[in-house]
Amino acid sequence: MGLMKKTSSSEKPASPIRVVVAKPGLDSHDRGAKILARALRDAGMEVIYTGLHRTPEEVVRTVVEEDAEALCISLLSGAHTALVPRVMALLKEAGMEDTVVFLGGTIPEEDVPAMKAAGVAGVYGPGSDLKVITADLQAKVERVRAKA
Amino acid sequence: MRDQWAEKLLAGDRLALARAITWVENEDERGLSLLQEVFPHTGKAWVIGLTGAPGAGKSTLLLRLAEAFSKEDLKVGVVAVDPSSPFTGGALLGDRVRWQRRIAGDIFFRSLASRGRLGGLSRAAYDAIRLMDAAGRQVILVETVGVGQAEVDIMHAAHTVVVVLAPGLGDDIQANKAGIAEIGDIFVVHKADREGASDTARDMRMALGLSPEARGRREGYTPPEEGGPAWFPPVFLVSSLSGKERGLETLMTGLYQHRRYLEARGLFGERVTEEDRRRMEEVLSEEALRWVMERAKEDGTLEEVLEALKRKDVDPRTAARRILGGIGEEKRVP
Numbered sequence: 001m002g003l004m005k006k007t008s009s010s011e012k013p014a015s016p017i018r019v020v021v022a023k024p025g026l027d028s029h030d031r032g033a034k035i036l037a038r039a040l041r042d043a044g045m046e047v048i049y050t051g052l053h054r055t056p057e058e059v060v061r062t063v064v065e066e067d068a069e070a071l072c073i074s075l076l077s078g079a080h081t082a083l084v085p086r087v088m089a090l091l092k093e094a095g096m097e098d099t100v101v102f103l104g105g106t107i108p109e110e111d112v113p114a115m116k117a118a119g120v121a122g123v124y125g126p127g128s129d130l131k132v133i134t135a136d137l138q139a140k141v142e143r144v145r146a147k148a
Numbered sequence: 149m150r151d152q153w154a155e156k157l158l159a160g161d162r163l164a165l166a167r168a169i170t171w172v173e174n175e176d177e178r179g180l181s182l183l184q185e186v187f188p189h190t191g192k193a194w195v196i197g198l199t200g201a202p203g204a205g206k207s208t209l210l211l212r213l214a215e216a217f218s219k220e221d222l223k224v225g226v227v228a229v230d231p232s233s234p235f236t237g238g239a240l241l242g243d244r245v246r247w248q249r250r251i252a253g254d255i256f257f258r259s260l261a262s263r264g265r266l267g268g269l270s271r272a273a274y275d276a277i278r279l280m281d282a283a284g285r286q287v288i289l290v291e292t293v294g295v296g297q298a299e300v301d302i303m304h305a306a307h308t309v310v311v312v313l314a315p316g317l318g319d320d321i322q323a324n325k326a327g328i329a330e331i332g333d334i335f336v337v338h339k340a341d342r343e344g345a346s347d348t349a350r351d352m353r354m355a356l357g358l359s360p361e362a363r364g365r366r367e368g369y370t371p372p373e374e375g376g377p378a379w380f381p382p383v384f385l386v387s388s389l390s391g392k393e394r395g396l397e398t399l400m401t402g403l404y405q406h407r408r409y410l411e412a413r414g415l416f417g418e419r420v421t422e423e424d425r426r427r428m429e430e431v432l433s434e435e436a437l438r439w440v441m442e443r444a445k446e447d448g449t450l451e452e453v454l455e456a457l458k459r460k461d462v463d464p465r466t467a468a469r470r471i472l473g474g475i476g477e478e479k480r481v482p
């Protein structure tokens with residue numbers, strides 16, 4: 001192809017992971033979400049923060065328009081049992097079921113199996129190590145990328 | 149048969165548009181062929197740029213404008229660019245945070261990281277604008293990074309450039325910052341609810357009056373003495389603070405006036421063509437560089453010249469010429 005010959009894809013550096021950090025519902029605890037957003041950015045990701053009080057519809061709309069590979073939901077209100085399954089259903093409806101979804105905040109141990117059953121790939125409670133979260137997210141996204 | 153992604157994109161499908169932008173941003177071949185396929189459907193959208201210092205309220209104002217345009221039943225696209233860290237490559241794209249109220253209307257919002265580009269936009273912003281245009285977005289609002297000296301990218305990418313200023317961000321510096329007066333078609337002194345806004349507006353009007361280029365910028369200007377309908381950048385006071393909103397309607401009127409001015413002068417389409425040409429040259433220079441470097445690497449010229457550079461036998465400029473001159477030549481045995 002002469003001049004337009006592309007450098008082989010192995011030479012092309014991997015593009016940054018695009019991740020949405022979302023605060024759905026009425027929960028106003030945003031310290032964790034902001035700390036997480038900064039940690040992900042410092043790990044080289046492009047982080048789209050939604051701000052507070054988004055509806056599940058708005059969160060999923062954001063994931064679609066930003067074409068994010070990952071969604072981090074932060075909830076400290078106890079509303080995860082209602083909000084998370086709704087977000088997961090809407091993601092599927094939108095054709096974004098490959099999105100890696102992580103959940104964090106105050107999620108009681110007994111709710112974790114239900115969250116995972118709904119499709120959440122990882123749940124991280126208070127005191128979680130940000131390095132671990134970042135590495136886990138990176139690994140999960142890379143697995144999805146490899147499949148595509 | 150037309151590609152199904154192209155079909156969907158032209159029909160306005162959000163996911164297809166979003167995916168297309170990702171592909172072009174990542175220089176994925178699928179994105180490049182998709183852009184080629186939908187390109188005949190571009191050139192209709194009105195591209196409005198918002199530039200100004202961080203904290204001036206660009207994102208807040210942008211959402212007000214998005215809402216105002218969608219109230220007129222226009223489909224709105226938003227491209228918001230924020231800086232990437234030069235060290236980690238990461239970025240915090242926070243312009244959506246200003247969307248604190250429920251906003252009705254058909255708005256497609258995409259955040260982009262600058263990914264190392266310095267002119268105020270990202271390389272993908274141009275393509276994102278064209279893709280949104282093809283997908284039927286009628287007004288495209290573009291927010292620049294807002295940290296550069298003069299963010300010249302937006303001047304080429306947009307039909308109408310709005311420079312957003314705010315009181316308390318160093319008024320005289322803002323007004324006199326090199327290039328600011330030349331870049332704007334419309335100036336907004338935002339946060340007009342705050343003290344000092346009218347002083348900022350006065351300083352800006354002064355700076356515009358002092359700068360003949362401000363009136364003569366870009367190809368459309370014909371001096372009044374030559375009888376041309378000229379564009380004199382207006383300065384508007386606007387507040388987007390909830391409960392203290394003011395000036396948005398005047399700004400909207402000013403925007404439409406600028407659009408009519410461009411159309412009357414035949415500049416609306418011309419600016420798009422001009423930007424397409426610039427884009428072609430930009431891609432050409434990147435591809436040409438890549439091609440030259442590959443050739444020079446393959447035949448050993450690069451290594452040879454780099455060695456000479458290290459020994460200080462050649463200066464960088466001569467080295468570059470030698471690489472160019474060496475292309476196609478048989479490898480010389482040293």
Ligand code: B12
Pocket residue numbers: 026027028029030031032033035036071072073074075076077078102103104105106123124125126127128129130133
């Ligand atoms: C600080 C605080 C507040 C501050 C919030 C300030 C702010 N802007 O964030 C203020 C004082 C405003 C506040 C208010 C309230 N609070 Co409060 N608050 C807390 C407190 C003490 C600490 C939260 C915090 O900031 N931690 C520091 C951050 C860094 O930690 P984090 O958010 O947990 O995040 C970490 C992990 O969870 C994880 N993470 C978080 N999100 C995500 C997302 C993903 C995807 C991943 C991977 C990881 C992750 O990473 C972080 C790093 O490890 C907690 C108690 C606690 N132990 O959690 C109560 C707590 C959350 N609050 C509580 C309550 C009840 C309230 C109020 C309703 C009180 C009231 N009656 O008015 C209001 C509600 C406000 C509202 N509208 O939401 C309850 C919630 C109970 C529940 N879940 O059912 C808690 C648990 C206290 C308790 N034990 O009762 N609160």
Ligand SMILES: Nc1nc2c(ncn2[C@@H]2O[C@H](COP(=O)(O)OP(=O)(O)O)[C@@H](O)[C@H]2O)c(=O)[nH]1
Pocket residue numbers: 200201202203204205206207208209246294338339340341342386387388389
């Ligand atoms: N007083 C006042 N504050 C505003 C106005 N518009 C935006 N702000 C605030 O200015 C800050 C920066 O706004 P933002 O839109 O993010 O600015 P940007 O960095 O230029 O995009 C935020 O805290 C806004 O709430 C306004 O009209 N008046």
Ligand SMILES: [Mg+2]
Pocket residue numbers: 206207208242243291
């Ligand atoms: Mg902004």
